[in-house]
Structure formats: structure tokens, C-alpha cells
Amino acid sequence: MLKNNLFLTPAEADKKAYVKMMEATVDAVVSAMDHSHAYAGMGPYELRDAVHTDELLPEQGCGFDGIMAEIKEKILPNLVRPMSTDYMAHLHGAALLESIAAELILSTFNQSMDSWDQAPVATEIEVEVIRNLCKLYGYDENGDGVFTSGGSQSNLSGLLLARDWFCNSKLNWDVKKFGLPDNFRKFRMYSSEIAHFSMEKSTHLMGMGYEAVVKVPVDDAMRMDCAKLREIIEADVKNGYLPFCVAATIGTTDFGSIDPMDELRKICDEYGMWLHADAAYGSGVVMSEKYAHRVAGLAVCDSITVDFHKMFMLPISCSVSLIKDKANFDALTIHADYLNREEDEEDGYINLVNKSMQTTRRFDALKVWISFRMRGKAGWSELITRCIDNAHYFYTQLKKRDDVEVIVEPEISSVVFRLLPAAGSEEDADTMNKRIRRKLLHHKGVVIGQTVCRGNVCLKFTLLNPLQSPEKLDELLALILSLR
Numbered sequence: 001m002l003k004n005n006l007f008l009t010p011a012e013a014d015k016k017a018y019v020k021m022m023e024a025t026v027d028a029v030v031s032a033m034d035h036s037h038a039y040a041g042m043g044p045y046e047l048r049d050a051v052h053t054d055e056l057l058p059e060q061g062c063g064f065d066g067i068m069a070e071i072k073e074k075i076l077p078n079l080v081r082p083m084s085t086d087y088m089a090h091l092h093g094a095a096l097l098e099s100i101a102a103e104l105i106l107s108t109f110n111q112s113m114d115s116w117d118q119a120p121v122a123t124e125i126e127v128e129v130i131r132n133l134c135k136l137y138g139y140d141e142n143g144d145g146v147f148t149s150g151g152s153q154s155n156l157s158g159l160l161l162a163r164d165w166f167c168n169s170k171l172n173w174d175v176k177k178f179g180l181p182d183n184f185r186k187f188r189m190y191s192s193e194i195a196h197f198s199m200e201k202s203t204h205l206m207g208m209g210y211e212a213v214v215k216v217p218v219d220d221a222m223r224m225d226c227a228k229l230r231e232i233i234e235a236d237v238k239n240g241y242l243p244f245c246v247a248a249t250i251g252t253t254d255f256g257s258i259d260p261m262d263e264l265r266k267i268c269d270e271y272g273m274w275l276h277a278d279a280a281y282g283s284g285v286v287m288s289e290k291y292a293h294r295v296a297g298l299a300v301c302d303s304i305t306v307d308f309h310k311m312f313m314l315p316i317s318c319s320v321s322l323i324k325d326k327a328n329f330d331a332l333t334i335h336a337d338y339l340n341r342e343e344d345e346e347d348g349y350i351n352l353v354n355k356s357m358q359t360t361r362r363f364d365a366l367k368v369w370i371s372f373r374m375r376g377k378a379g380w381s382e383l384i385t386r387c388i389d390n391a392h393y394f395y396t397q398l399k400k401r402d403d404v405e406v407i408v409e410p411e412i413s414s415v416v417f418r419l420l421p422a423a424g425s426e427e428d429a430d431t432m433n434k435r436i437r438r439k440l441l442h443h444k445g446v447v448i449g450q451t452v453c454r455g456n457v458c459l460k461f462t463l464l465n466p467l468q469s470p471e472k473l474d475e476l477l478a479l480i481l482s483l484r
């Protein structure tokens, strides 16, 4: 007889153990919610000492009660709390309640999305979710998509399909079979100078190196400058380079700025290029009735990165790579006798591994299914609109002050600004802004972002929490100003 129960099975003893462990976990989590701050404050060395163990695998285990006691003492109090209105550092949101329930279901049954026989209903649900997402972002029935581990993988997937499409359709070269063509060092893709670093990571992973990414300057609104892009492409073509893709950012990491998709579409068509949209951040805007028009251009892009673990507030990981023409997924298809047999597919069994870089993969689509159906359009619109309205409010408050510099008017829900030192202060602005962020993190329970814009250290509010309010933003601003 094994000492501890292993799985949830029909046996009464296993059901009891499951319920007991889940209830104990819920109790521990709920009792850790004893303050509203975003972080308890420990610094890295203190925290490292607190969790240090030479005995990860002791001779005899301490049992579930024993480990829960340790979790309550060491881990739960020190977790950062993205659900707090004191948390606004990154594109990292809280998890909606219903999506935590979804996580319990998907972890309990642990479906794997690679083949139909490992995930029958889960496969059919993912197919349905993807079909509906294609509609939501303006693709017709030729569109398709797949869940991924996050925006970085969705970007890699989009860019890889772009490269293979270019090689197949323009160079008559099959990369899947033969690898990169001899002239691969001439390949160029274009993204704005403030695009996410997953562009370079992707070209590195694709064997083309960082040099393949050309950084295009942004205008005053932090959007890709299309006139400059045109000039750069013209010069590159003259110099024998092979432009294959433009990657627009729909919601830049720091500013939430949106590159002009319709104009980029025209340029891509002129030069025979693929248009990828990194909408890891901005994809959420489509849910707001008031602001959806700002991202309507997504429909003209050949591939779209949609992240559900950012604006959509679903638990990590949850992302989608959408493709306008499903035929391009062929680049990721490879058949194996042990998994995705063609004869099964002829009989209607769908093996989602055919579209994915991953093999084993989570049933993340359940979180979207539950949350979309539960809240509906109206519920979702309210959540996303609030976040964008809050950013607009905070921006207007900052603009009224002459001791704060605001970098750009937000198009989504991020506000980047920098405090200016008081007259006669000996501290320079960069040092002061850095000091204030650290002070907030370790002494005030408030976690905000920090970045550099045009060589200056700036602070950043990334507002992804619909519980945030103008009153609370006023309080936070007063607190920050008091630390100058």
C-alpha cells in the first residue's frame, strides 16, 4: 500500500484525499490574503536565505500537511500579487477567478493537446475557440491558429511561417526539407526600434541571427515611421537584401503604442512581404466596444500574436498564434507513426501537433472558453475599457504638473513618465526615479515599472487591473511625489 494517495480516481479514498488537499490549498491561499499590497518587501538576499534548502529530496517526505505549513510560512506571504491595485509593473496581470477554476480542471485531467486520443474533447474545444478567435480578429474561414506558451513563441511561430512562405513562394525553396538557402544572410525583417526582443530571439533561433532584424525608427507617438521604413527597404533592395517580413507591434511593451497596420499592409504588398502583428499586448483592446477600432487593422495582417496572459487576465501560460492562410501551417507539420497518423486524420481525428512547435501542450483553450462564455461581450468590454480609461485619466493628471514629464499619450493602458527633481535638489533625475521605484517595492508594497526612454530613466504604470480607479491612482501619485 502506497503511503500517499496518487491521483483522483473513482475510489472514495482518492476522492476524499483530493477534496482535502484542494480545500487545504484554498484555505491557505485565502488566509494569505491578509493585506492589499502587491509585495511584502523582502530583498533578494533575504529571500534567498529564507527559501534555501539542501534537502529538496529528503530521505522521508514531510507529507502534505508538512509541506503546506512550509508554503504558508515561506512562499505565500512573499508572492507578488498582480491582483493588487498596487501592482502595475509589467504586462502581467491577475488571473480571473473563473480561469483559476479552469486551471483546476485542466491540471486535474492533464490532457495533452498533441493528438486527438490524448485530448478528444479538449481538441474539439481548442478548434472551436480558434475558429471564433479568427472571426474576432477579422479572419475568414481560411484562418487558423494554435495555442502556444506565450507571446515569444507566438512571435517565433509567425516569423517562421513568414520565412518559409517567402522561401517557398518567392525563391521556390523548401526550408523544411533543405534548411536555409545559400543567400540566407541577405534575409531582412523589419520591426520598430522599440519592438519586443523576441524578434531578435526568433531570428537567432531561425538560424538567421540578430542581423536579420532591421530596427525602424519610431515617430513622436512611438509608432513605426512608415516613411523611414520605405526608405530603408528601398535601400536594402538596391543593396541586394531580401526583405521578407514586417513585424508590426500592436501595443509596444513600454508605451502600448500601435504601429499603423493599413499603411504597413500597403508596403508589404508592394514589396511582396508578410505582415506579422505582435499584438501580445494590444490584442485585448478588441474586447472594448469603445476602443476596438484602434486595433481593427489586425484583420489585414498575415499572422497575429494574441496573448491571453496579459490584458485578458488569464493565468500563465495562455497565448495564440493566428494565421490568415491555414496552408502556411504546413511548415510545422511532420507525421509520426506513434502520434499523428495520416490515416486517422483522413477519418476526422484532428492532431493539433501538426500546427505546433510543442508536442506535449496544455489545454489552455479551456480558460478562454470558460471566461468568454461566462462574461460575454458586455462583461469583457467593461473590463478592458476601464483599464484604458484609467490610463487616460492618469495621463491627464500627470500632464497638469510641471514636476513630471510624460513621454507619450497612451493608446492602450500604459503610462510612462519621469519625476523631475525639485529645484536645488542634489540628486539627478535618473537616480531619483530609480530610488523611488526601489523604495516603493521594498517599503511601500507598491510594484511599478521602470524603463529607459531616449536615454532617460522613466517610471511606468502598466494598468491591467480593472479594479484600479482614478481615486487610487491619485493616491499612488501622491505617494510617489512624497518620495521625491
Ligand SMILES: Cc1ncc(COP(=O)(O)O)c(C=O)c1O
Pocket: 091, 149, 150, 151, 152, 153, 155, 196, 198, 249, 251, 252, 253, 278, 280, 281, 307, 319
Ligand atoms: C510586445 C510584446 N511582445 C511579446 C512579448 C512576449 O510575450 P511572452 O512574455 O508571453 O512570451 C511581450 C512581453 O511582454 C511583449 O510586450
